[in-house]
Amino acid sequence: MLYSSQAVAKPYFIAAIALFAVQVLFGLLLGMQYIPVNLPFISFITFDAARLIHTNLLIMWLLFGFMGSIYYIIPEESEQELYNPKLAIQLFWVFLSLTIITFLGYLLLSYATFAKITGNQFFPTMGREYLEQPTIIKLGLFIVLCGFSYNIAMTVLHGRKGMINLLLLAGIVGTTIIFLMAFYNPSNLVVAKYYRWWLIHFWIEGTWELIMEAILAYVIYKITGDRKIVEKWLYIIVAVTLTTTILGIGHHYYWIGVSEYWQWVGTVFSIFEILPFFFMVLFVFNVVNCTKCQYSNKAVKLWALSTPIMAFLGAGVLGFLHTLAPVNYYSHGTQITSAHSHLAFYSTYVMIVLTMISYAMPILRNRKIVNGGLSQRFEILAFWLMTVSMFFMALFIAIAGIMQVYIQRATDLALPFIEIQNSLMILYWLRSIGGVVFLIGVIIYITKFLIAKSNNL
Amino acid sequence: MKILTKPKYIYYSSLIVFVFLLLGLTIHTMIVLPQQDHRENLTPQIIQGKLIWEEHNCIGCHTLLGEGAYFAPELSNVYERRGGSHGGTYFIKAWLKAMPTNIPSRRQMPQFNLTEDELNALIAFLKWTSEINNSSWPPSKKG
Amino acid sequence: MSQDISEIPDRKMAIIAESLYLLNLLILPGIAFLVLVWLFIKYDNISIGISGCHLRQTFSASIWVGLLLVLVTWVMLSTMNHDSPYTWMIIIPYFVICHSALVLLGIMGLAKALAGKKFHYPIIGPSS
Numbered sequence: 150m151l152y153s154s155q156a157v158a159k160p161y162f163i164a165a166i167a168l169f170a171v172q173v174l175f176g177l178l179l180g181m182q183y184i185p186v187n188l189p190f191i192s193f194i195t196f197d198a199a200r201l202i203h204t205n206l207l208i209m210w211l212l213f214g215f216m217g218s219i220y221y222i223i224p225e226e227s228e229q230e231l232y233n234p235k236l237a238i239q240l241f242w243v244f245l246s247l248t249i250i251t252f253l254g255y256l257l258l259s260y261a262t263f264a265k266i267t268g269n270q271f272f273p274t275m276g277r278e279y280l281e282q283p284t285i286i287k288l289g290l291f292i293v294l295c296g297f298s299y300n301i302a303m304t305v306l307h308g309r310k311g312m313i314n315l316l317l318l319a320g321i322v323g324t325t326i327i328f329l330m331a332f333y334n335p336s337n338l339v340v341a342k343y344y345r346w347w348l349i350h351f352w353i354e355g356t357w358e359l360i361m362e363a364i365l366a367y368v369i370y371k372i373t374g375d376r377k378i379v380e381k382w383l384y385i386i387v388a389v390t391l392t393t394t395i396l397g398i399g400h401h402y403y404w405i406g407v408s409e410y411w412q413w414v415g416t417v418f419s420i421f422e423i424l425p426f427f428f429m430v431l432f433v434f435n436v437v438n439c440t441k442c443q444y445s446n447k448a449v450k451l452w453a454l455s456t457p458i459m460a461f462l463g464a465g466v467l468g469f470l471h472t473l474a475p476v477n478y479y480s481h482g483t484q485i486t487s488a489h490s491h492l493a494f495y496s497t498y499v500m501i502v503l504t505m506i507s508y509a510m511p512i513l514r515n516r517k518i519v520n521g522g523l524s525q526r527f528e529i530l531a532f533w534l535m536t537v538s539m540f541f542m543a544l545f546i547a548i549a550g551i552m553q554v555y556i557q558r559a560t561d562l563a564l565p566f567i568e569i570q571n572s573l574m575i576l577y578w579l580r581s582i583g584g585v586v587f588l589i590g591v592i593i594y595i596t597k598f599l600i601a602k603s604n605n606l
Numbered sequence: 607m608k609i610l611t612k613p614k615y616i617y618y619s620s621l622i623v624f625v626f627l628l629l630g631l632t633i634h635t636m637i638v639l640p641q642q643d644h645r646e647n648l649t650p651q652i653i654q655g656k657l658i659w660e661e662h663n664c665i666g667c668h669t670l671l672g673e674g675a676y677f678a679p680e681l682s683n684v685y686e687r688r689g690g691s692h693g694g695t696y697f698i699k700a701w702l703k704a705m706p707t708n709i710p711s712r713r714q715m716p717q718f719n720l721t722e723d724e725l726n727a728l729i730a731f732l733k734w735t736s737e738i739n740n741s742s743w744p745p746s747k748k749g
Numbered sequence: 750m751s752q753d754i755s756e757i758p759d760r761k762m763a764i765i766a767e768s769l770y771l772l773n774l775l776i777l778p779g780i781a782f783l784v785l786v787w788l789f790i791k792y793d794n795i796s797i798g799i800s801g802c803h804l805r806q807t808f809s810a811s812i813w814v815g816l817l818l819v820l821v822t823w824v825m826l827s828t829m830n831h832d833s834p835y836t837w838m839i840i841i842p843y844f845v846i847c848h849s850a851l852v853l854l855g856i857m858g859l860a861k862a863l864a865g866k867k868f869h870y871p872i873i874g875p876s877s
Contacts, residue, residue: 185712197663276665387613430860433860557748563746567713
């Protein structure tokens with residue numbers, strides 16, 4: 150650790166990992182509700198409540214992970230201490246309490262009660278996918294994001310300005326401003342859906358993607374030690390992201406009731422949305438190749454090299470597949486979407502946060518990395534369990550989706566939704582097994598941190 | 607030429623060009639939208655229905671215009687699927703009241719205990735949604 | 750560092766070969782392959798230099814691409830029942846996984862070519 154204020158990243162990382170485990174646990178419960186086995190520990194919670202926890206905790210812990218990563222990277226890249234480390238810790242506790250309140254609200258109350266208690270009828274913003282948090286929680290989250298942006302901006306503006314930290318700054322300031330869209334929920338459903346995507350799309354395919362690219366570039370720079378070539382690649386990747394992502398939003402506008410030209414705009418720009426991932430794979434294999442580096446932390450290298458490959462498959466290929474308007478006409482709102490979002494979120498955002506944690510945590514905890522040591526072997530095993538099981542989960546869900554589309558939409562003898570679900574049961578079983586393996590991977594991943602102490606030789 | 611290869615100019619120019627394109631398309635979309643979404647039919651009852659839809663987290667299981675969860679059927683066309691003006695309202699109301707069915711090994715929908723007014727508002731919202739001109743999606747009546 | 754790389758002889762040809770392999774997979778199926786065949790015949794494909802290596806590798810890999818993506822898919826399409834969902838549950842994932850794996854290999858080959866290094870396509874490339 151070059152700067153003592155980088156230590157504020159540690160609680161963020163710990164919270165991120167803990168919430169990740171909870172999120173996966175509820176994901177497994179969701180998967181099991183697809184198979185009608187009425188075990189009490191599965192059906193104690195309704196599907197929609199478990200899904201609220203699964204998706205909302207994902208967003209929260211990824212934000213924790215990003216914040217931790219950025220707090221770690223910024224002092225080093227700006228070559229000075231964080232502007233206000235105290236504020237960073239205070240915001241951590243505020244954000245954690247917001248997350249826990251939201252989690253408990255979803256778990257213990259019915260959603261309608263939760264909406265009533267938090268006064269949703271006065272300013273309705275709840276009940277939209279990914280934006281289910283009560284209005285007051287959204288307000289708190291916005292304040293946390295503002296404080297965070299302020300802290301980072303002051304550090305960056307007073308220090309050395311490089312490609313990586315300016316990109317991170319742009320990413321989080323963009324994230325904060327775009328979050329304002331969460332408070333706009335007009336009573337016309339079509340208009341509400343149109344502007345909801347400004348938030349979801351420009352976070353997940355815009356500013357978050359920029360943050361992800363900057364973190365990846367930072368880790369690769371740390372592995373290879375060659376800043377110049379890393380920045381050259383980052384320049385290309387960011388340029389491609391910016392040019393494709395803004396009008397790529399069109400792929401959300403095919404069937405919500407807006408003008409039909411969005412089908413053309415969305416299709417054309419979404420085809421090119423695969424390019425950033427293409428260049429990311431090219432980048433890591435080109436750069437990690439050129440150096441004769443003997444980087445000691447093997448797990449980081451594994452994470453950093455696999456992230457672009459998996460992102461290319463999950464976000465790139467699976468996204469591309471059903472982004473073309475004529476294909477999307479059949480695949481929209483089926484299990485195919487679910488397959489894409491699982492693999493895309495895991496490969497792009499979960500993996501980049503875990504890459505950063507894998508790089509920064511040993512340094513934050515003053516641990517010496519021992520290759521082949523127990524802790525490293527655990528992490529690599531966890532990597533393979535999680536990545537392979539997620540790959541197969543996405544594959545099984547995608548196959549279920551193809552079957553669903555075929556029976557429900559493509560033939561003349563279209564069957565009702567519920568009738569089809571029984572014929573997909575085998576795939577749902579396989580998917581749940583994938584979920585169990587993934588959870589085992591997460592447990593092993595957490596164990597890695599616990600055993601690190603006894604294994605620091 | 608050198609100025610063009612500087613990252614920040616490339617970024618600024620692409621951002622400006624595409625943000626303006628997006629804003630232009632958005633303005634045009636919003637101008638022609640009233641012909642697509644039939645907002646002249648929006649009544650306070652339908653707006654109340656949307657709030658009920660949101661406050662009971664219906665997208666936690668269902669999809670509406672394809673967005674939501676994939677655990678239960680698409681509902682943007684449920685009004686037509688269940689009979690439209692010939693009994694659609696009656697069917698959906700009876701359905702919501704009969705939940706949960708408690709049929710073994712079938713997914714269960716919770717009982718939301720909506721009042722008669724709330725049920726009417728929710729169904730009015732679903733009826734309005736089914737009339738949105740959205741390029742005839744979903745491809746099949748079954749959703 | 751970049752100067753060292755660009756001085757490697759035949760690096761350009763290696764990059765062209767890998768790019769043609771990717772173009773054949775992504776936007777110009779067939780046409781890019783014909784260009785690659787022409788380059789393979791016309792230029793050195795025996796030497797131990799990187800251009801020879803990449804030409805041999807991409808030529809062989811492209812033939813595999815044809816076999817795996819065109820021939821196998823065509824055989825499956827013509828022998829399986831189009832009215833069964835199981836046909837599509839097999840063919841679509843097969844094609845997608847196969848295609849993206851081949852593209853990823855091509856990207857790695859291109860990354861190595863850009864770095865002025867040799868690359869060996871696992872299984873589908875000749876061993877030397």
